[in-house]
Amino acid sequence: MDKIRLENVSYVYNRGLPFEQVALDNVSLSIRAGCVTGIIGHTGSGKSTMMQLLNGLAEPTSGRVFLDGYDINAKAEDLYEEWSALPEYAHLSKGARKKAIRREVARRRAELCFRVGLVMQYPEYQLFEETVEKDIAFGPRNMKLSEEEIGLRVREAARFAGLDEELLQKSPFDLSGGQKRRVALAGVIAMRPEVLVLDEPAAGLDPAGRTRILDGILRYQRTTGSTVLIVSHSMEDMARYCDDVVVMGDARVLMQGERREIFSHTQELTDAGLDIPQITHLVRLLRERGVPLPENIYTVEDAVLAVQALFAE
Amino acid sequence: MKNVAFGQYYPADSPLHRMDPRAKVILAILYIVCTFLCKNAISFACLVLSALVLVVLSHLPLRLILRSMRPILFIIVFTSVINIFMTKGEHLLTPADWRIKIYAEGLWNALFMVLRISALILGTGIFLTYTTTPIALTDALERLLSPLKKIKIPVHDFAMMMTIALRFIPTLTEETEKIMNAQRARGASFSTGSLINRAKALIPILIPLFVSAFNRAFDLASAMECRCYHGDEGRTRLKVLHYRASDLVAVLLMLSFGVGVFFLNRLGIGPHLS
Numbered sequence: 001m002d003k004i005r006l007e008n009v010s011y012v013y014n015r016g017l018p019f020e021q022v023a024l025d026n027v028s029l030s031i032r033a034g035c036v037t038g039i040i041g042h043t044g045s046g047k048s049t050m051m052q053l054l055n056g057l058a059e060p061t062s063g064r065v066f067l068d069g070y071d072i073n074a075k076a077e078d079l080y081e082e083w084s085a086l087p088e089y090a091h092l093s094k095g096a097r098k099k100a101i102r103r104e105v106a107r108r109r110a111e112l113c114f115r116v117g118l119v120m121q122y123p124e125y126q127l128f129e130e131t132v133e134k135d136i137a138f139g140p141r142n143m144k145l146s147e148e149e150i151g152l153r154v155r156e157a158a159r160f161a162g163l164d165e166e167l168l169q170k171s172p173f174d175l176s177g178g179q180k181r182r183v184a185l186a187g188v189i190a191m192r193p194e195v196l197v198l199d200e201p202a203a204g205l206d207p208a209g210r211t212r213i214l215d216g217i218l219r220y221q222r223t224t225g226s227t228v229l230i231v232s233h234s235m236e237d238m239a240r241y242c243d244d245v246v247v248m249g250d251a252r253v254l255m256q257g258e259r260r261e262i263f264s265h266t267q268e269l270t271d272a273g274l275d276i277p278q279i280t281h282l283v284r285l286l287r288e289r290g291v292p293l294p295e296n297i298y299t300v301e302d303a304v305l306a307v308q309a310l311f312a313e
Numbered sequence: 314m315k316n317v318a319f320g321q322y323y324p325a326d327s328p329l330h331r332m333d334p335r336a337k338v339i340l341a342i343l344y345i346v347c348t349f350l351c352k353n354a355i356s357f358a359c360l361v362l363s364a365l366v367l368v369v370l371s372h373l374p375l376r377l378i379l380r381s382m383r384p385i386l387f388i389i390v391f392t393s394v395i396n397i398f399m400t401k402g403e404h405l406l407t408p409a410d411w412r413i414k415i416y417a418e419g420l421w422n423a424l425f426m427v428l429r430i431s432a433l434i435l436g437t438g439i440f441l442t443y444t445t446t447p448i449a450l451t452d453a454l455e456r457l458l459s460p461l462k463k464i465k466i467p468v469h470d471f472a473m474m475m476t477i478a479l480r481f482i483p484t485l486t487e488e489t490e491k492i493m494n495a496q497r498a499r500g501a502s503f504s505t506g507s508l509i510n511r512a513k514a515l516i517p518i519l520i521p522l523f524v525s526a527f528n529r530a531f532d533l534a535s536a537m538e539c540r541c542y543h544g545d546e547g548r549t550r551l552k553v554l555h556y557r558a559s560d561l562v563a564v565l566l567m568l569s570f571g572v573g574v575f576f577l578n579r580l581g582i583g584p585h586l587s
């Protein structure tokens with residue numbers, strides 16, 4: 001089942017001005033529910049732009065974005081025909097039906113950013129509250145949850161994001177860059193989104209920080225069964241964390257599919273200015289020299305296991 | 314906000330774009346004086362002609378120029394109405410027994426005022442906004458006003474502040490947008506609710522914005538000090554402005570246009586501005 005589907009989506013910045021910029025050019029894409037999908041592509045290929053279309057922050061210049069089969073930018077007038085037949089609207093008079101449909105569309109629209117949680121690229125700048133705890137609570141508070149529930153979610157989100165309990169009472173401005181990043185992540189996780197979209201969550205962090213933040217995201221995904229999209233430049237991260245991979249280049253989707261399938265297209269990836277994971281490359285070279293290793297190895301751990309198995313034989 | 318380039322500079326390669334910004338400031342001032350010199354139909358006709366020449370020389374799309382007129386539409390309509398109904402003259406157009414009296418002089422006055430205001434906006438727009446980057450403009454003003462340094466007015470420092478402010482407006486706009494988006498992604502809404510709620514909704518935007526603006530300011534100050542910036546004294550420039558022959562010709566043309574208008578006003582033909 002596709003959680004998210006993009007149909008011929010285009011997005012143009014500064015339309016009609018001399019510095020017009022096509023950021024997405026007729027992109028079609030589907031994202032499987034309950035999977036981790038990695039989005040890679042060189043800088044300026046339109047990844048961030050695409051992420052902002054998913055939770056309704058931006059509306060595509062043309063084309064449609066579906067979440068669970070519902071066009072998130074649909075207008076009430078366009079849905080009127082289709083929905084009139086539904087049991088919840090069929091019994092209403094024409095005026096009341098129009099009103100009810102309009103209300104429902106507005107409700108879905110308002111709820112969208114809670115269902116699709118977006119952590120923007122370099123989210124450190126968005127913190128504003130006096131304490132970390134209050135900042136994480138901003139999202140849940142906007143959802144109009146009870147204080148009790150908010151407290152619960154803040155603690156849960158802090159755990160997922162790898163924030164220590166004692167950090168919660170500190171000012172977010174006194175934290176390190178990596179810690180701020182995790183606070184921002186917790187702020188979105190606290191809304192318990194069914195789709196979690198992360199724009200380069202690990203960019204600019206040290207290896208330990210990377211693993212910590214990405215492991216936390218994976219833990220959230222496994223615990224809640226949500227759908228996760230991760231934009232990243234790192235093939236190693238893609239290989240370790242993602243089930244599916246989407247390759248972008250020059251405002252288009254070049255390839256999409258399962259990890260194994262994508263990484264077998266070495267040449268295309270190189271043409272797109274990307275790389276396969278180094279360990280995969282190494283294993284491929286070894287195989288070419290006659291070492292009988294399995295082909296689909298994407299992480300160092302898998303390689304270690306395979307080599308150990310080889311020696312055990 | 315997203316689609317407005319700051320300062321409305323329109324990048325193109327036209328004679329006006331290439332002109333020295335100091336010359337353009339001088340030309341703009343002269344042009345404003347000319348619009349006020351115009352007194353009769355012939356000189357106003359010349360003014361319209363000169364405006365057309367400017368439009369052609371600037372290579373700006375007509376659409377952009379018309380759009381720049383939109384904000385003053387109200388003023389234009391207002392002055393026309395005032396002039397049409399308030400001017401007293403000799404040639405009554407409405408029947409004598411009407412309570413509202415419109416004179417031919419009123420119509421002419423209205424037309425002249427509209428032309429004057431439009432030319433004013435068009436001239437300053439073309440010389441100073443659309444063909445000159447704000448940075449070049451500040452630079453030009455600094456150089457033109459530099460004699461004031463003699464009487465201890467810190468022209469350079471004002472110009473530097475202005476340049477920095479202008480330089481950071483697009484950056485801050487972009488940043489505001491990013492922060493708004495980030496907070497919107499967490500369910501903040503800025504356009505609904507009571508006035509108090511809307512004001513409160515600005516807090517999550519303003520605090521991060523101020524924090525980052527201050528950080529930027531400190532960084533910039535350090536960066537400037539690292540490069541030994543110490544004010545105006547002994548500072549040389551990367552982009553040195555040079556007047557060219559064409560700049561001189563343009564200024565002379567504008568001067569002769571002014572003199573021409575001055576003499577055309579003396580011709581007693583056609584309706585006058587009264």
Ligand SMILES: Nc1ncnc2c1ncn2[C@@H]1O[C@H](COP(=O)(O)OP(=O)(O)OP(=O)(O)O)[C@@H](O)[C@H]1O
Pocket residue numbers: 013014021022023041042043044045046047048049050121
């Ligand atoms: N606010 C904006 N205004 C105008 N153009 C923009 C804006 N944001 C992005 N663009 C342009 O749209 C294109 C796609 O940008 P986008 O930020 O989506 O790229 P990206 O794939 O996320 O790159 P990166 O890996 O560097 O984050 C780029 O060419 C960029 O210049």
Ligand SMILES: [Mg+2]
Pocket residue numbers: 047048049121199
């Ligand atoms: Mg990006």
